[in-house]
Amino acid sequence: MLIEFTLNYQPIAIEAPPDVTLLHLLRDHLNLTGAKEGCSVGECGACSVIMDGRLVNSCLVLAPQAHGSEIITIEGIHAPDGGPNDLQENFITYGAVQCGICIPGMVVAGEALLMRTLTPTRTEIRTALAGNLCRCTGYQQIVDAIEATAVQRRQAS
Ligand code: FES
Ligand code: FES
Structure with a gap:
Protein backbone atom coordinates (compact mmCIF):
# COMPACT_ATOMS: atom_id res chain seq x y z
CA MET A 1 0.00 0.00 0.00
CA LEU A 2 1.03 3.60 -0.54
CA ILE A 3 1.96 5.43 2.67
CA GLU A 4 2.37 9.19 2.51
CA PHE A 5 3.69 11.22 5.40
CA THR A 6 6.19 13.89 6.39
CA LEU A 7 9.54 12.46 7.39
CA ASN A 8 12.11 14.77 8.92
CA TYR A 9 10.34 17.80 7.44
CA GLN A 10 10.17 16.35 3.90
CA PRO A 11 7.06 14.85 2.27
CA ILE A 12 7.49 11.22 1.38
CA ALA A 13 5.45 8.53 -0.37
CA ILE A 14 6.46 4.90 -0.20
CA GLU A 15 4.93 1.53 -1.06
CA ALA A 16 5.11 -0.90 1.85
CA PRO A 17 3.30 -4.01 3.09
CA PRO A 18 0.43 -3.10 5.44
CA ASP A 19 1.79 -5.24 8.25
CA VAL A 20 5.26 -3.72 8.43
CA THR A 21 6.06 -1.68 11.53
CA LEU A 22 7.12 1.94 11.32
CA LEU A 23 10.48 0.86 12.74
CA HIS A 24 11.04 -1.56 9.87
CA LEU A 25 9.69 0.90 7.33
CA LEU A 26 12.34 3.35 8.50
CA ARG A 27 15.20 0.88 8.79
CA ASP A 28 14.54 -1.58 5.98
CA HIS A 29 12.67 0.47 3.38
CA LEU A 30 14.09 3.96 3.94
CA ASN A 31 17.58 3.06 5.17
CA LEU A 32 17.22 5.22 8.28
CA THR A 33 18.94 3.02 10.84
CA GLY A 34 19.21 5.51 13.71
CA ALA A 35 16.14 4.11 15.43
CA LYS A 36 17.33 0.82 16.93
CA GLU A 37 15.51 -2.46 17.41
CA GLY A 38 15.97 -3.56 20.99
CA SER A 48 11.79 6.06 19.69
CA VAL A 49 10.59 8.57 17.12
CA ILE A 50 8.42 11.67 17.39
CA MET A 51 5.03 11.25 15.71
CA ASP A 52 2.84 14.34 15.51
CA GLY A 53 4.76 15.83 18.43
CA ARG A 54 4.47 12.77 20.65
CA LEU A 55 7.16 10.30 21.57
CA VAL A 56 6.27 6.83 20.28
CA ASN A 57 7.90 3.45 20.10
CA SER A 58 8.11 2.85 16.36
CA CYS A 59 8.16 -0.92 16.94
CA LEU A 60 4.55 -0.63 18.15
CA VAL A 61 3.30 1.53 15.26
CA LEU A 62 2.21 -0.08 12.03
CA ALA A 63 3.51 1.80 9.02
CA PRO A 64 0.00 2.57 7.69
CA GLN A 65 -0.69 4.40 10.97
CA ALA A 66 1.99 6.89 9.91
CA HIS A 67 -0.04 7.87 6.86
CA GLY A 68 -0.71 11.61 7.02
CA SER A 69 1.48 12.13 10.07
CA GLU A 70 4.65 14.05 10.77
CA ILE A 71 7.53 11.86 11.87
CA ILE A 72 10.86 13.04 13.22
CA THR A 73 13.64 10.50 13.64
CA ILE A 74 17.12 10.92 15.06
CA GLU A 75 18.30 11.63 11.50
CA GLY A 76 16.14 14.76 11.54
CA ILE A 77 17.73 16.10 14.72
CA HIS A 78 20.94 18.02 14.06
CA ALA A 79 22.44 21.49 13.88
CA PRO A 80 21.81 23.59 10.75
CA ASP A 81 25.24 22.55 9.42
CA GLY A 82 24.37 18.87 9.86
CA GLY A 83 26.58 18.39 12.93
CA PRO A 84 25.42 17.69 16.48
CA ASN A 85 22.86 20.11 17.85
CA ASP A 86 23.00 21.62 21.34
CA LEU A 87 21.34 18.62 22.98
CA GLN A 88 23.67 16.18 21.28
CA ALA A 109 12.94 11.53 23.90
CA GLY A 110 14.81 14.59 25.11
CA GLU A 111 13.82 16.59 22.06
CA ALA A 112 10.19 15.51 22.42
CA LEU A 113 10.24 16.86 25.99
CA LEU A 114 11.98 20.11 25.03
CA MET A 115 9.41 20.66 22.28
CA ARG A 116 6.78 20.71 25.02
CA THR A 117 8.63 22.70 27.66
CA LEU A 118 11.91 24.48 28.25
CA THR A 119 11.31 24.50 32.01
CA PRO A 120 11.21 20.80 32.88
CA THR A 121 12.01 19.75 36.43
CA ARG A 122 14.43 16.88 36.90
CA THR A 123 11.46 14.73 37.84
CA GLU A 124 9.74 15.68 34.59
CA ILE A 125 12.90 14.82 32.66
CA ARG A 126 13.08 11.44 34.37
CA THR A 127 9.41 10.84 33.65
CA ALA A 128 9.94 11.77 29.99
CA LEU A 129 12.70 9.15 29.83
CA ALA A 130 10.71 6.50 31.68
CA GLY A 131 10.21 4.44 28.54
CA TYR A 139 20.70 8.06 33.63
CA GLN A 140 22.16 10.89 35.73
CA GLN A 141 24.32 12.29 32.94
CA ILE A 142 21.47 12.03 30.44
CA VAL A 143 19.20 14.02 32.75
CA ASP A 144 22.03 16.54 33.23
CA ALA A 145 22.43 16.95 29.46
CA ILE A 146 18.72 17.53 28.89
CA GLU A 147 18.46 19.92 31.83
CA ALA A 148 21.46 21.94 30.59
CA THR A 149 19.96 22.15 27.10
CA ALA A 150 16.68 23.44 28.50
CA VAL A 151 18.55 26.16 30.39
CA GLN A 152 20.56 27.13 27.30
CA ARG A 153 17.50 27.23 25.07
CA ARG A 154 15.63 29.34 27.62
CA GLN A 155 18.51 31.80 27.76
CA ALA A 156 18.67 31.93 23.96
CA SER A 157 14.94 32.50 23.47
S1 FES B 1 12.45 -1.85 20.13
FE1 FES B 1 10.72 -0.59 20.37
S2 FES B 1 10.52 -0.27 22.51
FE2 FES B 1 12.18 -1.68 22.31
S1 FES C 1 22.60 1.45 26.89
FE1 FES C 1 24.72 1.95 26.67
S2 FES C 1 24.77 4.14 26.72
FE2 FES C 1 22.71 3.61 27.17
Missing part, protein backbone atom coordinates in the same frame (compact mmCIF):
# COMPACT_ATOMS: atom_id res chain seq x y z
CA CYS A 39 13.05 -5.41 22.53
CA SER A 40 10.50 -5.12 19.66
CA VAL A 41 7.69 -5.04 22.22
CA GLY A 42 7.61 -1.44 23.43
CA GLU A 43 9.72 -1.80 26.54
CA CYS A 44 13.16 -0.32 25.76
CA GLY A 45 12.63 2.91 23.79
CA ALA A 46 15.57 2.25 21.46
CA CYS A 47 13.18 2.67 18.52
CA GLU A 89 26.67 18.34 22.22
CA ASN A 90 25.50 18.28 25.81
CA PHE A 91 25.26 14.49 25.76
CA ILE A 92 28.96 14.55 24.88
CA THR A 93 29.83 17.30 27.38
CA TYR A 94 28.08 15.59 30.27
CA GLY A 95 29.42 12.12 29.48
CA ALA A 96 25.94 10.80 28.75
CA VAL A 97 27.03 8.37 26.04
CA GLN A 98 28.66 5.04 26.72
CA CYS A 99 27.85 2.08 24.42
CA GLY A 100 25.45 4.26 22.45
CA ILE A 101 22.67 1.80 21.70
CA CYS A 102 20.07 3.75 23.68
CA ILE A 103 21.32 7.18 22.66
CA PRO A 104 19.27 7.86 19.51
CA GLY A 105 16.14 7.08 21.50
CA MET A 106 17.33 9.17 24.45
CA VAL A 107 18.03 12.18 22.23
CA VAL A 108 14.66 11.79 20.50
CA ASN A 132 13.85 4.58 27.48
CA LEU A 133 16.20 2.07 29.05
CA CYS A 134 19.95 2.54 29.40
CA ARG A 135 22.17 -0.24 30.70
CA CYS A 136 25.30 1.89 30.96
CA THR A 137 25.03 5.44 32.21
CA GLY A 138 22.80 5.31 35.26
Whole structure:
Protein backbone atom coordinates (compact mmCIF):
# COMPACT_ATOMS: atom_id res chain seq x y z
CA MET A 1 0.00 0.00 0.00
CA LEU A 2 1.03 3.60 -0.54
CA ILE A 3 1.96 5.43 2.67
CA GLU A 4 2.37 9.19 2.51
CA PHE A 5 3.69 11.22 5.40
CA THR A 6 6.19 13.89 6.39
CA LEU A 7 9.54 12.46 7.39
CA ASN A 8 12.11 14.77 8.92
CA TYR A 9 10.34 17.80 7.44
CA GLN A 10 10.17 16.35 3.90
CA PRO A 11 7.06 14.85 2.27
CA ILE A 12 7.49 11.22 1.38
CA ALA A 13 5.45 8.53 -0.37
CA ILE A 14 6.46 4.90 -0.20
CA GLU A 15 4.93 1.53 -1.06
CA ALA A 16 5.11 -0.90 1.85
CA PRO A 17 3.30 -4.01 3.09
CA PRO A 18 0.43 -3.10 5.44
CA ASP A 19 1.79 -5.24 8.25
CA VAL A 20 5.26 -3.72 8.43
CA THR A 21 6.06 -1.68 11.53
CA LEU A 22 7.12 1.94 11.32
CA LEU A 23 10.48 0.86 12.74
CA HIS A 24 11.04 -1.56 9.87
CA LEU A 25 9.69 0.90 7.33
CA LEU A 26 12.34 3.35 8.50
CA ARG A 27 15.20 0.88 8.79
CA ASP A 28 14.54 -1.58 5.98
CA HIS A 29 12.67 0.47 3.38
CA LEU A 30 14.09 3.96 3.94
CA ASN A 31 17.58 3.06 5.17
CA LEU A 32 17.22 5.22 8.28
CA THR A 33 18.94 3.02 10.84
CA GLY A 34 19.21 5.51 13.71
CA ALA A 35 16.14 4.11 15.43
CA LYS A 36 17.33 0.82 16.93
CA GLU A 37 15.51 -2.46 17.41
CA GLY A 38 15.97 -3.56 20.99
CA CYS A 39 13.05 -5.41 22.53
CA SER A 40 10.50 -5.12 19.66
CA VAL A 41 7.69 -5.04 22.22
CA GLY A 42 7.61 -1.44 23.43
CA GLU A 43 9.72 -1.80 26.54
CA CYS A 44 13.16 -0.32 25.76
CA GLY A 45 12.63 2.91 23.79
CA ALA A 46 15.57 2.25 21.46
CA CYS A 47 13.18 2.67 18.52
CA SER A 48 11.79 6.06 19.69
CA VAL A 49 10.59 8.57 17.12
CA ILE A 50 8.42 11.67 17.39
CA MET A 51 5.03 11.25 15.71
CA ASP A 52 2.84 14.34 15.51
CA GLY A 53 4.76 15.83 18.43
CA ARG A 54 4.47 12.77 20.65
CA LEU A 55 7.16 10.30 21.57
CA VAL A 56 6.27 6.83 20.28
CA ASN A 57 7.90 3.45 20.10
CA SER A 58 8.11 2.85 16.36
CA CYS A 59 8.16 -0.92 16.94
CA LEU A 60 4.55 -0.63 18.15
CA VAL A 61 3.30 1.53 15.26
CA LEU A 62 2.21 -0.08 12.03
CA ALA A 63 3.51 1.80 9.02
CA PRO A 64 0.00 2.57 7.69
CA GLN A 65 -0.69 4.40 10.97
CA ALA A 66 1.99 6.89 9.91
CA HIS A 67 -0.04 7.87 6.86
CA GLY A 68 -0.71 11.61 7.02
CA SER A 69 1.48 12.13 10.07
CA GLU A 70 4.65 14.05 10.77
CA ILE A 71 7.53 11.86 11.87
CA ILE A 72 10.86 13.04 13.22
CA THR A 73 13.64 10.50 13.64
CA ILE A 74 17.12 10.92 15.06
CA GLU A 75 18.30 11.63 11.50
CA GLY A 76 16.14 14.76 11.54
CA ILE A 77 17.73 16.10 14.72
CA HIS A 78 20.94 18.02 14.06
CA ALA A 79 22.44 21.49 13.88
CA PRO A 80 21.81 23.59 10.75
CA ASP A 81 25.24 22.55 9.42
CA GLY A 82 24.37 18.87 9.86
CA GLY A 83 26.58 18.39 12.93
CA PRO A 84 25.42 17.69 16.48
CA ASN A 85 22.86 20.11 17.85
CA ASP A 86 23.00 21.62 21.34
CA LEU A 87 21.34 18.62 22.98
CA GLN A 88 23.67 16.18 21.28
CA GLU A 89 26.67 18.34 22.22
CA ASN A 90 25.50 18.28 25.81
CA PHE A 91 25.26 14.49 25.76
CA ILE A 92 28.96 14.55 24.88
CA THR A 93 29.83 17.30 27.38
CA TYR A 94 28.08 15.59 30.27
CA GLY A 95 29.42 12.12 29.48
CA ALA A 96 25.94 10.80 28.75
CA VAL A 97 27.03 8.37 26.04
CA GLN A 98 28.66 5.04 26.72
CA CYS A 99 27.85 2.08 24.42
CA GLY A 100 25.45 4.26 22.45
CA ILE A 101 22.67 1.80 21.70
CA CYS A 102 20.07 3.75 23.68
CA ILE A 103 21.32 7.18 22.66
CA PRO A 104 19.27 7.86 19.51
CA GLY A 105 16.14 7.08 21.50
CA MET A 106 17.33 9.17 24.45
CA VAL A 107 18.03 12.18 22.23
CA VAL A 108 14.66 11.79 20.50
CA ALA A 109 12.94 11.53 23.90
CA GLY A 110 14.81 14.59 25.11
CA GLU A 111 13.82 16.59 22.06
CA ALA A 112 10.19 15.51 22.42
CA LEU A 113 10.24 16.86 25.99
CA LEU A 114 11.98 20.11 25.03
CA MET A 115 9.41 20.66 22.28
CA ARG A 116 6.78 20.71 25.02
CA THR A 117 8.63 22.70 27.66
CA LEU A 118 11.91 24.48 28.25
CA THR A 119 11.31 24.50 32.01
CA PRO A 120 11.21 20.80 32.88
CA THR A 121 12.01 19.75 36.43
CA ARG A 122 14.43 16.88 36.90
CA THR A 123 11.46 14.73 37.84
CA GLU A 124 9.74 15.68 34.59
CA ILE A 125 12.90 14.82 32.66
CA ARG A 126 13.08 11.44 34.37
CA THR A 127 9.41 10.84 33.65
CA ALA A 128 9.94 11.77 29.99
CA LEU A 129 12.70 9.15 29.83
CA ALA A 130 10.71 6.50 31.68
CA GLY A 131 10.21 4.44 28.54
CA ASN A 132 13.85 4.58 27.48
CA LEU A 133 16.20 2.07 29.05
CA CYS A 134 19.95 2.54 29.40
CA ARG A 135 22.17 -0.24 30.70
CA CYS A 136 25.30 1.89 30.96
CA THR A 137 25.03 5.44 32.21
CA GLY A 138 22.80 5.31 35.26
CA TYR A 139 20.70 8.06 33.63
CA GLN A 140 22.16 10.89 35.73
CA GLN A 141 24.32 12.29 32.94
CA ILE A 142 21.47 12.03 30.44
CA VAL A 143 19.20 14.02 32.75
CA ASP A 144 22.03 16.54 33.23
CA ALA A 145 22.43 16.95 29.46
CA ILE A 146 18.72 17.53 28.89
CA GLU A 147 18.46 19.92 31.83
CA ALA A 148 21.46 21.94 30.59
CA THR A 149 19.96 22.15 27.10
CA ALA A 150 16.68 23.44 28.50
CA VAL A 151 18.55 26.16 30.39
CA GLN A 152 20.56 27.13 27.30
CA ARG A 153 17.50 27.23 25.07
CA ARG A 154 15.63 29.34 27.62
CA GLN A 155 18.51 31.80 27.76
CA ALA A 156 18.67 31.93 23.96
CA SER A 157 14.94 32.50 23.47
S1 FES B 1 12.45 -1.85 20.13
FE1 FES B 1 10.72 -0.59 20.37
S2 FES B 1 10.52 -0.27 22.51
FE2 FES B 1 12.18 -1.68 22.31
S1 FES C 1 24.77 4.14 26.72
FE1 FES C 1 24.72 1.95 26.67
S2 FES C 1 22.60 1.45 26.89
FE2 FES C 1 22.71 3.61 27.17
